[in-house]
Amino acid sequence: MSTFGLIEYTDASDDDIMATRKTDYINNFWKAIAHDPALLKRTWEGLKAVMGPGALDPLTKELLYIAVSVTNNCNYCIASHTASAFSKGMTPEMFKELQQVVGMANATNKLVTGYQVSVDARYQPPLNLQK
Amino acid sequence: MSTFGLIEYTDASDDDIMATRKTDYINNFWKAIAHDPALLKRTWEGLKAVMGPGALDPLTKELLYIAVSVTNNCNYCIASHTASAFSKGMTPEMFKELQQVVGMANATNKLVTGYQVSVDARYQPPLNLQK
Amino acid sequence: MSTFGLIEYTDASDDDIMATRKTDYINNFWKAIAHDPALLKRTWEGLKAVMGPGALDPLTKELLYIAVSVTNNCNYCIASHTASAFSKGMTPEMFKELQQVVGMANATNKLVTGYQVSVDARYQPPLNLQK
Amino acid sequence: MSTFGLIEYTDASDDDIMATRKTDYINNFWKAIAHDPALLKRTWEGLKAVMGPGALDPLTKELLYIAVSVTNNCNYCIASHTASAFSKGMTPEMFKELQQVVGMANATNKLVTGYQVSVDARYQPPLNLQK
Amino acid sequence: MSTFGLIEYTDASDDDIMATRKTDYINNFWKAIAHDPALLKRTWEGLKAVMGPGALDPLTKELLYIAVSVTNNCNYCIASHTASAFSKGMTPEMFKELQQVVGMANATNKLVTGYQVSVDARYQPPLNLQK
Amino acid sequence: MSTFGLIEYTDASDDDIMATRKTDYINNFWKAIAHDPALLKRTWEGLKAVMGPGALDPLTKELLYIAVSVTNNCNYCIASHTASAFSKGMTPEMFKELQQVVGMANATNKLVTGYQVSVDARYQPPLNLQK
Numbered sequence: 012m013s014t015f016g017l018i019e020y021t022d023a024s025d026d027d028i029m030a031t032r033k034t035d036y037i038n039n040f041w042k043a044i045a046h047d048p049a050l051l052k053r054t055w056e057g058l059k060a061v062m063g064p065g066a067l068d069p070l071t072k073e074l075l076y077i078a079v080s081v082t083n084n085c086n087y088c089i090a091s092h093t094a095s096a097f098s099k100g101m102t103p104e105m106f107k108e109l110q111q112v113v114g115m116a117n118a119t120n121k122l123v124t125g126y127q128v129s130v131d132a133r134y135q136p137p138l139n140l141q142k
Numbered sequence: 143m144s145t146f147g148l149i150e151y152t153d154a155s156d157d158d159i160m161a162t163r164k165t166d167y168i169n170n171f172w173k174a175i176a177h178d179p180a181l182l183k184r185t186w187e188g189l190k191a192v193m194g195p196g197a198l199d200p201l202t203k204e205l206l207y208i209a210v211s212v213t214n215n216c217n218y219c220i221a222s223h224t225a226s227a228f229s230k231g232m233t234p235e236m237f238k239e240l241q242q243v244v245g246m247a248n249a250t251n252k253l254v255t256g257y258q259v260s261v262d263a264r265y266q267p268p269l270n271l272q273k
Numbered sequence: 274m275s276t277f278g279l280i281e282y283t284d285a286s287d288d289d290i291m292a293t294r295k296t297d298y299i300n301n302f303w304k305a306i307a308h309d310p311a312l313l314k315r316t317w318e319g320l321k322a323v324m325g326p327g328a329l330d331p332l333t334k335e336l337l338y339i340a341v342s343v344t345n346n347c348n349y350c351i352a353s354h355t356a357s358a359f360s361k362g363m364t365p366e367m368f369k370e371l372q373q374v375v376g377m378a379n380a381t382n383k384l385v386t387g388y389q390v391s392v393d394a395r396y397q398p399p400l401n402l403q404k
Numbered sequence: 405m406s407t408f409g410l411i412e413y414t415d416a417s418d419d420d421i422m423a424t425r426k427t428d429y430i431n432n433f434w435k436a437i438a439h440d441p442a443l444l445k446r447t448w449e450g451l452k453a454v455m456g457p458g459a460l461d462p463l464t465k466e467l468l469y470i471a472v473s474v475t476n477n478c479n480y481c482i483a484s485h486t487a488s489a490f491s492k493g494m495t496p497e498m499f500k501e502l503q504q505v506v507g508m509a510n511a512t513n514k515l516v517t518g519y520q521v522s523v524d525a526r527y528q529p530p531l532n533l534q535k
Numbered sequence: 536m537s538t539f540g541l542i543e544y545t546d547a548s549d550d551d552i553m554a555t556r557k558t559d560y561i562n563n564f565w566k567a568i569a570h571d572p573a574l575l576k577r578t579w580e581g582l583k584a585v586m587g588p589g590a591l592d593p594l595t596k597e598l599l600y601i602a603v604s605v606t607n608n609c610n611y612c613i614a615s616h617t618a619s620a621f622s623k624g625m626t627p628e629m630f631k632e633l634q635q636v637v638g639m640a641n642a643t644n645k646l647v648t649g650y651q652v653s654v655d656a657r658y659q660p661p662l663n664l665q666k
Numbered sequence: 667m668s669t670f671g672l673i674e675y676t677d678a679s680d681d682d683i684m685a686t687r688k689t690d691y692i693n694n695f696w697k698a699i700a701h702d703p704a705l706l707k708r709t710w711e712g713l714k715a716v717m718g719p720g721a722l723d724p725l726t727k728e729l730l731y732i733a734v735s736v737t738n739n740c741n742y743c744i745a746s747h748t749a750s751a752f753s754k755g756m757t758p759e760m761f762k763e764l765q766q767v768v769g770m771a772n773a774t775n776k777l778v779t780g781y782q783v784s785v786d787a788r789y790q791p792p793l794n795l796q797k
Contacts, residue, residue: 012258012259012260013257013258013259013260014256014257014258015257036264038262038265039259039260039261039262040250040253040254040257040259043254043257043258043259044253044257050253054249054250054253057246057249058246058250061239061242061243061246062243062246065235065239066233066235066236066238066239067205067236067239067240067243071202071205072239072243074198074202074206075205075206075209075240075243075244075247076243076246076247078206078209078210078213079209079210079213079243079244079247079248079251080247080251082209082210082213082214083213083247083248083251085251085254085255086261087254087255087259087260087261088247088250088251088254090261090262090265090266090267091261091262091265093265093269094264094265094269097269097271102197103271104196104197105197105198107197108192108196108197108198108203109198109206111192112192112193112198112203112206112207112210113206113210115188115189115192115193115207116206116207116210116211116214116219117210117214118185118188119171119185119189119219120210120211120214120216120219122171122175122181122185123171123174123216123218123219124216124218125145126144126145126146126171126174126175127143127144127145127174128143128144128170128171128174128218129143129144129170129218130170130217130218130221130222131169131170131221131222133167133225134169134221134222134224134225135221136221138224138225138228140228140234
């Protein structure tokens with residue numbers, strides 16, 4: 012369900028999602044934002060460009076998506092991207108290490124903040140990539 | 143700088159950080175929390191256990207750390223882990239794709255939330271890993 | 274439902290909410306915090322002062338409320354203020370543009386943060402309102 | 405400054421920003437992400453499409469941008485969009501009401517959450533826009 | 536500094552802050568929002584009502600303020616409330632335990648979220664305070 | 667429920683939780699992360715070390731945990747730690763004051779941020795604990 016309800020696929024104007032993902036299943040997110048075709052188009056094209064293979068492989072990108080979604084506490088996003096990551100090859104062991112990193116990063120983020128730690132001179136941008 | 147100031151290494155009780163990282167540089171975070179040796183010990187041991195090689199490689203873990211830190215808006219963490227990721231082999235192109243994923247995930251996290259999209263039945267936990 | 278349950282209106286000590294809103298419906302938030310009359314009174318008086326007409330009209334203020342609530346991922350707040358905004362004249366088209374802005378702002382907030390962009394000299398406070 | 409430094413405009417490949425904004429000033433954000441031309445292009449095109457006039461006017465959209473940026477604690481975004489909003493006609497009185505709404509919304513978001521208030525049946529999506 | 540600059544005390548309309556706090560120092564927050572006397576008045580009155588002694592003592596309330604401010608990553612708030620807590624009797628050891636709790640809570644918050652753990656039946660609101 | 671389902675206690679390898687808490691009830695969080703024994707062990711040992719009596723008493727630590735969890739919008743954590751705090755002696759009046767502080771802190775955090783208030787010189791770290 013969503014604010015305006017869900018538009019089933021036969022009502023939707025865009026099917027590049029199905030073709031690209033090689034699936035006949037469209038998840039609720041797309042059915043929900045299909046009420047705004049401009050948003051649907053821009054979001055899908057952006058996602059397709061960003062999440063494909065590049066310097067980072069698609070599975071690593073899914074792991075990053077989950078890390079962001081957990082930190083943002085977005086339950087829908089966690090559920091759908093966790094499923095997606097498993098379908099792209101994430102093993103249970105990878106899932107567990109991912110959660111460990113996310114938990115640890117959230118802890119140390121707050122320790123740094125609570126102790127008011129200033130950035131070391133050598134980490135100040137711009138980075139010297141030769142260093 | 144930090145709330146209690148920084149404890150330079152010769153004052154600190156723990157040097158496994160230097161040995162493990164093969165460096166003589168200790169960054170401000172450790173010098174700041176060195177005022178609480180129990181916290182320093184638990185944090186370092188946790189970080190060492192979590193960030194080493196496993197089902198995910200150390201560089202992927204650094205990328206995840208950055209993704210969390212950006213989402214949490216922790217400037218210190220972003221600066222230090224971006225430097226760390228470059229030292230572990232992150233290329234500029236990988237950095238750019240990482241930022242693209244983080245930006246995209248933050249956008250769609252909020253679209254899902256704003257449209258009040260409910261989780262598809264097939265994504266409800268527990269996951270059927272056979273599917 | 275809520276931590277202490279909901280206090281129905283006939284039990285509540287305050288009815289300026291009904292009078293101001295010209296409604297006989299009190300939503301769960303007020304019934305939940307009615308367990309703390311001081312909080313109820315301060316919150317309602319604050320909300321009444323803040324959300325009324327002024328330099329910004331009440332509908333714009335509802336849109337801002339939704340933008341904050343989505344960014345904070347507060348499902349109750351999103352549901353109730355989305356309903357409230359529609360009752361104050363938000364059209365579906367306005368809702369859609371609101372979500373687009375919220376999604377875009379969340380994305381660029383994180384790109385700025387991830388790229389560690391420093392504030393341009395001309396944007397540093399205090400603002401020169403003559404500029 | 406930024407992770408990779410700033411690319412001055414004469415080095416940048418895109419000048420639709422200047423033309424659209426009727427300015428010869430490019431702010432640091434664009435100079436920072438100019439290291440990733442694909443991101444720059446997608447972000448600019450998205451922003452241009454989203455922030456222009458529509459069902460909501462450009463000033464209202466700037467106010468929403470500020471509300472999100474404050475909630476996300478993005479200092480760069482707050483500084484630049486506050487300046488931008490003033491340039492589009494935000495008065496000091498509008499700024500003040502905006503901050504009041506943002507403060508109030510952040511407070512009640514957390515009261516709702518802390519009291520574990522469940523969504524009223526009538527606010528459950530999908531919304532009945534006739535109601 | 537702040538968006539509109541700081542209004543020094545001799546320009547401000549409210550001096551109950553000095554009297555209540557038994558100090559002749561007004562911190563920047565109040566000087567910044569003094570541009571909006573209605574906000575200043577409502578905020579100060581709210582803070583005075585909330586932060587005084589009650590079922591929780593003022594120092595515990597300062598600790599809670601810090602915990603929220605660290606989680607929200609509000610540097611100004613962390614700096615000023617950490618100073619305030621020390622002036623109200625927080626010891627360095629209390630500060631350290633506070634940071635440990637904040638770090639731990641942020642970690643487990645995200646582990647719960649990442650593992651998609653549903654609330655135990657016995658913790659569902661409303662709470663049975665007899666249990 | 668959780669991503670991998672819940673491991674009932676008779677399957678779990680660690681029972682120090684029951685012994686320390688003097689209970690035969692294990693809540694879902696532990697059953698969920700029991701799929702990762704290393705995480706379970708590290709988390710439990712950390713929590714046990716952090717949440718016990720020290721310079722701050724266990725109830726104060728529960729209040730801090732709730733303050734963080736509300737700010738992070740972690741529903742599971744709010745539900746379980748609210749129950750835990752009541753079991754450790756939190757009264758309804760303490761709960762109410764806690765929520766008031768959390769609401770107020772979230773509001774002023776954002777007012778400070780929105781008004782771009784810079785830190786007073788006297789609050790800059792390191793703190794002079796003699797002052």
